[in-house]
Amino acid sequence: MSALVQPLAASAVQSVDWLAIAPPTLTAVTALVVLVADLFVPAARKPVLGWVSVTGLAASALLLLPLLDGDRSTFCRPGGAGVCSYTADHFALVIQFLVLGGALLAALLSVTALEDARGGLPEGEYWFLLLSSAAGAALLPASRDLATLIVALEVASLPAFALVGLRHGDRKSSDAALKFFLSSVTATAVSLLGVSFVYATTGTLYLTQVADRLPHVDAQFHTLAQTGVVLTLIGFAFKLAAAPFHFWVPDTYVGAPLPIAAYLSVVGKAVGFTGLILAAVVAFPSYADVWGPALAVLAALTMTVGNVGALRQQATRAYGAVRLLAWSSVGQAGYLLVPIAAAGHAKDAQKAIGSTVAYALMYAAVNLGAFAVAALVGRTRTRNRLTDYRGLYATNPVTALLLAFFLLCLAGLPPGIIGLFAKVTVFAAAVDAGLGWLAVVMAVNVVIALYYYLQWAALLFRAPEGATARHRAPAPLTAAITLTGLIGIALSGAPQLVLRFASGGLF
Numbered sequence: 001m002s003a004l005v006q007p008l009a010a011s012a013v014q015s016v017d018w019l020a021i022a023p024p025t026l027t028a029v030t031a032l033v034v035l036v037a038d039l040f041v042p043a044a045r046k047p048v049l050g051w052v053s054v055t056g057l058a059a060s061a062l063l064l065l066p067l068l069d070g071d072r073s074t075f076c077r078p079g080g081a082g083v084c085s086y087t088a089d090h091f092a093l094v095i096q097f098l099v100l101g102g103a104l105l106a107a108l109l110s111v112t113a114l115e116d117a118r119g120g121l122p123e124g125e126y127w128f129l130l131l132s133s134a135a136g137a138a139l140l141p142a143s144r145d146l147a148t149l150i151v152a153l154e155v156a157s158l159p160a161f162a163l164v165g166l167r168h169g170d171r172k173s174s175d176a177a178l179k180f181f182l183s184s185v186t187a188t189a190v191s192l193l194g195v196s197f198v199y200a201t202t203g204t205l206y207l208t209q210v211a212d213r214l215p216h217v218d219a220q221f222h223t224l225a226q227t228g229v230v231l232t233l234i235g236f237a238f239k240l241a242a243a244p245f246h247f248w249v250p251d252t253y254v255g256a257p258l259p260i261a262a263y264l265s266v267v268g269k270a271v272g273f274t275g276l277i278l279a280a281v282v283a284f285p286s287y288a289d290v291w292g293p294a295l296a297v298l299a300a301l302t303m304t305v306g307n308v309g310a311l312r313q314q315a316t317r318a319y320g321a322v323r324l325l326a327w328s329s330v331g332q333a334g335y336l337l338v339p340i341a342a343a344g345h346a347k348d349a350q351k352a353i354g355s356t357v358a359y360a361l362m363y364a365a366v367n368l369g370a371f372a373v374a375a376l377v378g379r380t381r382t383r384n385r386l387t388d389y390r391g392l393y394a395t396n397p398v399t400a401l402l403l404a405f406f407l408l409c410l411a412g413l414p415p416g417i418i419g420l421f422a423k424v425t426v427f428a429a430a431v432d433a434g435l436g437w438l439a440v441v442m443a444v445n446v447v448i449a450l451y452y453y454l455q456w457a458a459l460l461f462r463a464p465e466g467a468t469a470r471h472r473a474p475a476p477l478t479a480a481i482t483l484t485g486l487i488g489i490a491l492s493g494a495p496q497l498v499l500r501f502a503s504g505g506l507f
Contacts, residue, residue, distance in 0.1 A: 017074035020088040022063045024138035030056030031131035038124025046123040050111040053127045061100040085145045095141035102266040103134035105368045109259035111476040129159035141274045146195045146205040164256040176255025183248045191235025197228025207283040215286040229287045240272025243305040246330045253326035254319045262371035265329045266364045292344020300441040303334025307448040315386040342433035354503030355429040362422040366409040369484030373403040391464025400460040402485045411453040421495035
């Protein structure tokens with residue numbers, strides 16, 4: 001009996017590749033350190049927690065560098081060659097870089113926001129929740145089974161609900177958090193139901209094994225398998241804020257602290273499209289004839305709804321700048337969906353996915369830059385209307401020029417070469433996959449977006465009305481604006497580096 005038990009026990013014990021899991025692990029450990037330290041740090045020294053968090057995120061990002069020499073996997077199935085729950089391949093590392101970099105910039109914005117709140121936001125809880133969400137988001141791209149994928153998705157999402165509603169006594173914040181929570185929980189329940197159907201028909205949760213077994217499901221289970229595929233993808237479409245699952249976005253961004261809105265606009269998008277890629281392209285390639293056309297329609301609907309919503313924003317409406325960025329992020333989600341849909345039709349799915357990742361990297365840098373400028377203006381213009389940006393060039397010329405550059409990048413116009421390059425790669429992915437009609441829809445939406453981006457940019461250089469005040473930026477806010485500006489300018493000088501960095505390693 002003991003001779004039989006020993007081999008079984010040995011097979012259950014696995015060695016863990018700690019270097020492979022170091023980036024999300026260090027982020028999670030930093031979250032716990034901040035939570036415990038909050039109990040002992042006096043109120044006057046609470047800002048130290050913010051700098052500990054910033055340092056932890058920066059260190060986590062640096063830990064990605066030793067992993068660039070090759071793919072590493074851990075938590076593998078005994079006896080199953082290449083069947084692992086965690087794989088740090090090129091795709092995972094690029095997304096982890098995006099997630100941790102986006103979280104780091106959001107943390108820099110948060111340092112100033114918490115200082116301005118003057119105790120209105122509990123600092124220890126804030127940093128713990130932000131770091132916990134970032135740890136889940138960093139875990140997700142390396143997940144290679146559906147269970148880990150869903151767990152990582154929820155670890156990234158659940159702290160975000162609390163962050164949105166963390167301002168005590170603010171009804172707008174509480175309403176936004178409740179809408180975000182109820183919508184997301186419903187989508188998660190649908191996604192879990194889909195995963196259970198997939199498991200019932202294939203007998204496995206590992207993505208590669210699901211891909212191998214789905215084409216050979218018994219005929220009587222085909223409907224169940226198709227339903228599972230569709231329901232699983234719906235949950236990730238919600239996280240990406242794809243229409244018609246986008247309705248929570250504007251109110252949530254307005255109700256959340258501005259750094260959290262910036263975080264959701266970038267890291268939330270990364271979580272959504274990464275999960276969609278892993279589920280659709282890696283686990284369900286045999287059902288590309290189902291999800292390919294569905295995602296193409298979803299992409300067309302999402303970009304149209306987002307751009308029309310942004311176009312309808314009034315310049316004098318309270319929080320108009322944040323609402324415009326919120327609707328713009330919905331439109332950008334539509335562009336991100338185009339190459340994923342193209343992967344269901346194209347012969348070279350790897351190239352299509354590289355276009356999505358490249359676009360996401362561009363969008364992350366310039367959108368965080370736009371939110372950083374919005375945070376600066378919001379320090380003195382708390383209603384953050386679009387009209388509050390009129391004459392910004394007269395008082396803060398460098399900031400105004402950078403915001404104009406970010407908006408031109410989002411619009412895809414020179415000198416925002418990186419934005420133009422990213423949109424061209426997405427167009428090319430659609431055309432190469434035979435989705436000419438989707439390329440036409442995207443072209444129409446790009447023209448629509450030009451109007452509201454240029455309208456906002458034009459306000460920056462108009463003569464100011466009434467008294468003007470120079471917007472003074474603290475060091476963390478200045479660092480965030482400067483970093484995003486430098487990244488955008490550098491990438492505009494060598495846009496091909498983005499596509500080269502984004503491609504490779506998924507298959």
